[in-house]
Amino acid sequence: MLPITEKEVECVTKKLKGKFSACYGEILEYVVKQCAKFIEGPLSHIYNMSLNSGMFPEMFKVARVKPLHKKGDTYNIENYTPISILPIFPKILEKIMYSRLTVFLNKHNIITEVLNGFREQKSTTTAIQSFIERIREALDCGLWAVGLIFDLTKEYDALNHGVLLDKLYAYGVRGIINSWFESYLSEQKQFVEIN
Numbered sequence: 001m002l003p004i005t006e007k008e009v010e011c012v013t014k015k016l017k018g019k020f021s022a023c024y025g026e027i028l029e030y031v032v033k034q035c036a037k038f039i040e041g042p043l044s045h046i047y048n049m050s051l052n053s054g055m056f057p058e059m060f061k062v063a064r065v066k067p068l069h070k071k072g073d074t075y076n077i078e079n080y081t082p083i084s085i086l087p088i089f090p091k092i093l094e095k096i097m098y099s100r101l102t103v104f105l106n107k108h109n110i111i112t113e114v115l116n117g118f119r120e121q122k123s124t125t126t127a128i129q130s131f132i133e134r135i136r137e138a139l140d141c142g143l144w145a146v147g148l149i150f151d152l153t154k155e156y157d158a159l160n161h162g163v164l165l166d167k168l169y170a171y172g173v174r175g176i177i178n179s180w181f182e183s184y185l186s187e188q189k190q191f192v193e194i195n
Helices: 006-014 029-034 036-053 088-107 124-140 161-170 175-185
Strands: 062-069 080-085 189-192
Touching: 006 029, 006 036, 006 088, 029 036, 029 088, 036 088, 036 175, 161 175
Parallel strands: 062 189
Antiparallel strands: 062 080
């Protein structure tokens, strides 16, 4: 894998929203965005050390979880959804790796066009439009249309990391980079902030 460049770090940092919130003991996103030109060198060095070693830094594995009230009784824990707030420096590295992995998967035609999640210009709306179109096509041909819809509550909690790493390996993400993803997925820590 090619080294992460200072330009990549700068581009991702400049695209940050510039929020005034931060994880515990963390520098504000707004400050990091304003200092992008000064920190891109040290950050790219740290990120490359992480990639070259196949290890995601332990200090990057801590997230602040804030319960967000959805609806109903505020005293019922079921009416809250957990929102993870990541520290800014691992967030930048994640965005770089997401971009690189997406380029790799697209270059090798690994992602099917019918996948709508987590892709540019795709959404739940495009998924619904595609679903309706397939129903129309079936009905126009005199066929029955059947849809199975699953509510995968907490789907990310149910994701098997071993299966994911095996799939990445099968798609060509191997060696030290596969080890890096394994390190990234393991031993994540979190704490809950209330009030």
